[in-house]
Amino acid sequence: xxxxxxxxxxxxxxxxxxxxxxxxxxxxxxxxxxxxxxxxxxxxxxxxxxxxxxxxxxxxxxxxxxxxxxxxxxxxxxxxxxxxxxxxxxxxxxxxxxxxxxxxxxxxxxxxxxxxxxxxxxxxxxxxxxxxxxxxxxxxxxxxxxxxxxxxxxxxxxxxxxxxxxxxxxxxxxxxxxxxxxxxxxxxxxxxxxxxxxxxxxxxxxxxxx
Amino acid sequence: xxxxxxxxxxxxxxxxxxxxxxxxxxxxxxxxxxxxxxxxxxxxxxxxxxxxxxxxxxxxxxxxxxxxxxxxxxxxxxxxxxxxxxxxxxxxxxxxxxxxxxxxxxxxxxxxxxxxxxxxxxxxxxxxxxxxxxxxxxxxxxxxxxxxxxxxxxxxxxxxxxxxxxxxxxxxxxxxxxxxxxxxxxxxxxxxxxxxxxxxxxxxxxxxxxxxxxxxxxxxxxxxxxxxxxxxxxxxxxxxxxxxxxxxxxxxxxxxxxxxxxxxxxxxxxxxxxxxxxxxxxxxxxxxxxxxxxxxxxxxxxxxxxxxxxxxxxxxxxxxxxxxxxxxxxxxxxxxxxxxxxxxxxxxxxxxxxxxxxxxxxxxxxxxxxxxxxxxxxxxxxxxxxxxxxxxxxxxxxxxxxxxxxxxxxxxxxxxxxxxxxxxxxxxxxxxxxxxxxxxxxxxxxxxxxxxxxxxxxxxxxxxxxxxxxxxxxxxxxxxxxxxxxxxxxxxxxxxxxxxxxxxxxxxxxxxxxxxxxxxxxxxxxxxxxxxxxxxxxxxxxxxxxxxxxxxxxxxxxxxxxxxxxxxxxxxxxxxxxxxxxxxxxxxxxxxxxxxxxxxxxxxxxxxxxxxxxxxxxxxxxxxxxxxxxxxxxxxxxxxx
Numbered sequence: 100x101x102x103x104x105x106x107x108x109x110x111x112x113x114x115x116x117x118x119x120x121x122x123x124x125x126x127x128x129x130x131x132x133x134x135x136x137x138x139x140x141x142x143x144x145x146x147x148x149x150x151x152x153x154x155x156x157x158x159x160x161x162x163x164x165x166x167x168x169x170x171x172x173x174x175x176x177x178x179x180x181x182x183x184x185x186x187x188x189x190x191x192x193x194x195x196x197x198x199x200x201x202x203x204x205x206x207x208x209x210x211x212x213x214x215x216x217x218x219x220x221x222x223x224x225x226x227x228x229x230x231x232x233x234x235x236x237x238x239x240x241x242x243x244x245x246x247x248x249x250x251x252x253x254x255x256x257x258x259x260x261x262x263x264x265x266x267x268x269x270x271x272x273x274x275x276x277x278x279x280x281x282x283x284x285x286x287x288x289x290x291x292x293x294x295x296x297x298x299x300x301x302x303x304x305x306x307x308x309x
Numbered sequence: 310x311x312x313x314x315x316x317x318x319x320x321x322x323x324x325x326x327x328x329x330x331x332x333x334x335x336x337x338x339x340x341x342x343x344x345x346x347x348x349x350x351x352x353x354x355x356x357x358x359x360x361x362x363x364x365x366x367x368x369x370x371x372x373x374x375x376x377x378x379x380x381x382x383x384x385x386x387x388x389x390x391x392x393x394x395x396x397x398x399x400x401x402x403x404x405x406x407x408x409x410x411x412x413x414x415x416x417x418x419x420x421x422x423x424x425x426x427x428x429x430x431x432x433x434x435x436x437x438x439x440x441x442x443x444x445x446x447x448x449x450x451x452x453x454x455x456x457x458x459x460x461x462x463x464x465x466x467x468x469x470x471x472x473x474x475x476x477x478x479x480x481x482x483x484x485x486x487x488x489x490x491x492x493x494x495x496x497x498x499x500x501x502x503x504x505x506x507x508x509x510x511x512x513x514x515x516x517x518x519x520x521x522x523x524x525x526x527x528x529x530x531x532x533x534x535x536x537x538x539x540x541x542x543x544x545x546x547x548x549x550x551x552x553x554x555x556x557x558x559x560x561x562x563x564x565x566x567x568x569x570x571x572x573x574x575x576x577x578x579x580x581x582x583x584x585x586x587x588x589x590x591x592x593x594x595x596x597x598x599x600x601x602x603x604x605x606x607x608x609x610x611x612x613x614x615x616x617x618x619x620x621x622x623x624x625x626x627x628x629x630x631x632x633x634x635x636x637x638x639x640x641x642x643x644x645x646x647x648x649x650x651x652x653x654x655x656x657x658x659x660x661x662x663x664x665x666x667x668x669x670x671x672x673x674x675x676x677x678x679x680x681x682x683x684x685x686x687x688x689x690x691x692x693x694x695x696x697x698x699x700x701x702x703x704x705x706x707x708x709x710x711x712x713x714x715x716x717x718x719x720x721x722x723x724x725x726x727x728x729x730x731x732x733x734x735x736x737x738x739x740x741x742x743x744x745x746x747x748x749x750x751x752x753x754x755x756x757x758x759x760x761x762x763x764x765x766x767x768x769x770x771x772x773x774x775x776x777x778x779x780x781x782x783x784x785x786x787x788x789x790x791x792x793x794x795x796x797x798x799x800x801x802x803x804x805x806x807x808x809x810x811x812x813x814x815x816x817x818x819x820x821x822x823x824x825x826x827x828x829x830x831x832x833x834x835x836x837x838x839x840x841x842x843x844x845x846x847x848x849x850x851x852x853x854x855x856x857x858x859x860x861x862x863x864x865x866x867x868x869x870x871x872x873x874x875x876x877x878x879x880x881x882x883x884x885x886x887x888x889x890x891x892x893x894x895x896x897x898x899x900x901x902x903x904x905x906x907x908x909x910x911x912x913x914x915x916x917x918x919x920x921x922x923x924x925x926x927x928x929x930x931x932x933x934x935x936x937x938x939x940x941x942x943x944x945x946x947x948x949x950x
Contacts, residue, residue: 145417150419152418152419152420154466156470157686159473163477179919190414191470194475195474196476197478198478200486209480223932223936224933238482238484239483240482254934257448257931258928258929258932258934259932262924269484293920293923293925294920303867304495304871306871
């Protein structure tokens with residue numbers, strides 16, 4: 100299109116504005132609204148996460164105390180779950196709570212918390228850590244099949260292979276399968292278990308007919 | 310004409326031009342987003358880039374820390390740059406990964422917690438309280454704004470929260486604790502008999518074939534290391550000082566110029582008698598003391614001895630016993646009121662009472678030594694040493710610079726430098742990478758230079774090396790002779806081999822004897838029935854670390870299968886000194902199980918949970934690493950250090 104004079108151009112602009120002005124203004128308002136809304140939303144999320152973090156810290160402090168109060172901790176864990184389910188903190192809180200419960204002699208509450216830590220885990224690594232602890236408690240309670248199942252389901256990462264192998268060794272030793280126990284302990288040491296020195300002692304202490 | 314431009318500007322040509330011009334504007338700076346030609350990157354972790362510059366900085370920092378930790382033992386040549394760099398890079402990757410994971414998970418620390426952390430950081434405190442100025446200044450040093458620092462701290466705190474959630478929630482099951490206590494505290498009842506190596510040594514000759522075979526099988530242990538002989542020019546300011554001639558005329562000039570240094574002010578020998586006046590004394594008391602001192606003055610003037618009176622009445626504990634004598638003093642040593650009188654009075658004339666802050670004094674000057682200047686002869690040696698040192702230092706820097714230049718310019722010989730500077734080339738003996746030289750040649754920097762690529766590989770002169778910064782000593786060296794690491798010839802090590810073979814044979818014989826003894830013991834169960842002559846050691850029930858039992862015996866005893874009731878287990882051991890031993894295990898007693906002490910969990914719980922907690926944190930990072938998208942750029946290891 101070509102325009103002969105400036106007047107014509109102004110006319111054309113005016114006409115265009117009449118046709119499209121409303122959409123332009125609407126678009127701008129919508130855009131600004133979206134930006135503002137987004138910031139409001141992220142701000143809200145930030146503050147929820149910060150509150151969840153504080154609530155978790157309280158639970159952690161309680162759980163690390165010399166003699167933890169199981170009831171208070173259960174309540175705090177429940178609060179994390181109901182109020183801050185969208186954050187990673189219920190998963191972490193369940194890990195802490197499980198330790199406190201077990202220390203206080205509440206084994207079934209501890210295993211329940213660990214089950215929850217597995218299902219709520221914000222990261223697969225945390226699920227594996229929880230599973231490892233669950234299997235060990237099951238083992239200590241004599242639930243060998245359950246422990247074995249837990250290990251089988253979660254021993255899927257090379258990083259935790261050493262720890263899981265050590266548990267498998269303990270299960271086998273409890274069942275009296277000495278050669279399997281020996282093999283599992285050896286595997287655990289090779290894959291860098293935390294307690295390799297203790298595992299050596301365990302191997303040495305296995306009855307000779309291995 | 311303007312109208313034509315206007316008309317044309319409406320056409321399509323104008324649009325083409327406008328579009329062409331706008332392309333560079335639109336794309337300007339885009340390379341920093343695409344990473345093309347931007348800053349070099351050491352690695353990316355889940356899309357987060359780790360700049361190579363940051364890696365360089367951290368490697369440098371790690372090296373500094375290493376140097377501080379090792380102190381004099383620090384040897385740059387010993388540090389594997391590549392390994393250090395890789396290690397630092399892995400640390401950075403793991404750190405970045407953890408921070409990224411924390412962000413992805415949505416871990417978050419409240420403003421309040423960040424604030425508390427900052428307020429409590431001792432680095433930001435002044436006089437035990439948080440100081441905003443210090444805080445801002447410290448951050449500025451690191452090129453950070455408070456907002457940046459707080460964001461970083463927030464991330465770090467969140468990462469700490471994750472690590473803590475894992476390690477603090479570690480638990481030890483009752484089963485594990487029990488087993489641990491049983492095993493760690495386990496005791497075993499044992500007795501053993503040692504067979505001394507010396508009893509199995511024989512004079513049987515060793516034949517040549519055996520020696521050759523041993524030599525070939527163990528050639529590594531007969532290696533002599535790579536060595537060099539060095540030629541070097543040494544510049545030492547101590548030597549230069551000794552050789553520096555200083556004329557008497559020069560010294561006299563210095564003496565004249567620095568007259569003030571040798572001036573000795575007037576000194577006076579002074580004695581006094583003091584009567585003290587307490588600081589808070591009433592006026593009447595002061596007057597009484599004044600009267601009293603006047604009386605003493607009268608007595609001296611009347612002919613009594615100053616000396617005796619000082620001993621009798623002076624209240625200055627330091628001088629009273631010496632008849633009031635203060636010895637030689639210079640002006641300015643005493644309090645002003647005393648000083649004024651002491652340096653104005655005529656010798657031998659007793660002063661009027663003088664009031665000072667201590668009380669009332671009577672002062673007498675007994676001798677005056679007038680101001681004087683130390684004669685040249687007295688200070689000549691001092692001046693000469695100083696001048697020589699100064700000259701030597703100047704000469705050292707001058708020669709050092711020329712030495713560096715000449716030896717660099719004619720880098721294939723030390724002769725030109727030696728001739729030009731009047732130094733003589735010195736020769737070293739064989740020196741290895743682990744030292745062997747003495748004096749300056751033992752310095753790590755010197756050895757590193759001797760084995761450097763330029764000097765050893767290309768046969769050039771080294772740079773000018775000053776191994777100790779505060780000692781004016783410099784060296785330029787080149788390799789005169791080089792000998793590769795080599796295996797010593799058989800003839801040289803023959804005797805050593807014979808001795809080793811004999812030792813080995815004796816060991817084997819002792820072990821065989823021990824084994825047959827063990828077999829007999831298994832049959833007969835009791836030492837006495839095997840051989841009543843045997844010397845038996847019976848420490849009884851011992852723990853894993855019993856100090857009285859040799860390590861080798863303990864290791865075997867705690868590995869033997871636990872015997873069933875009434876039976877025994879037998880094993881053989883080789884001790885550190887080569888002796889063999891037969892070990893008899895009769896009983897295993899597990900450690901005591903104590904789930905708790907005074908209501909608190911047993912110590913072992915903490916040991917176990919700490920070990921497991923730490924390991925799990927590591928495992929978690931490793932697990933995350935295996936799932937992460939990590940790319941390490943292959944860099945030629947730019948090493949501008």
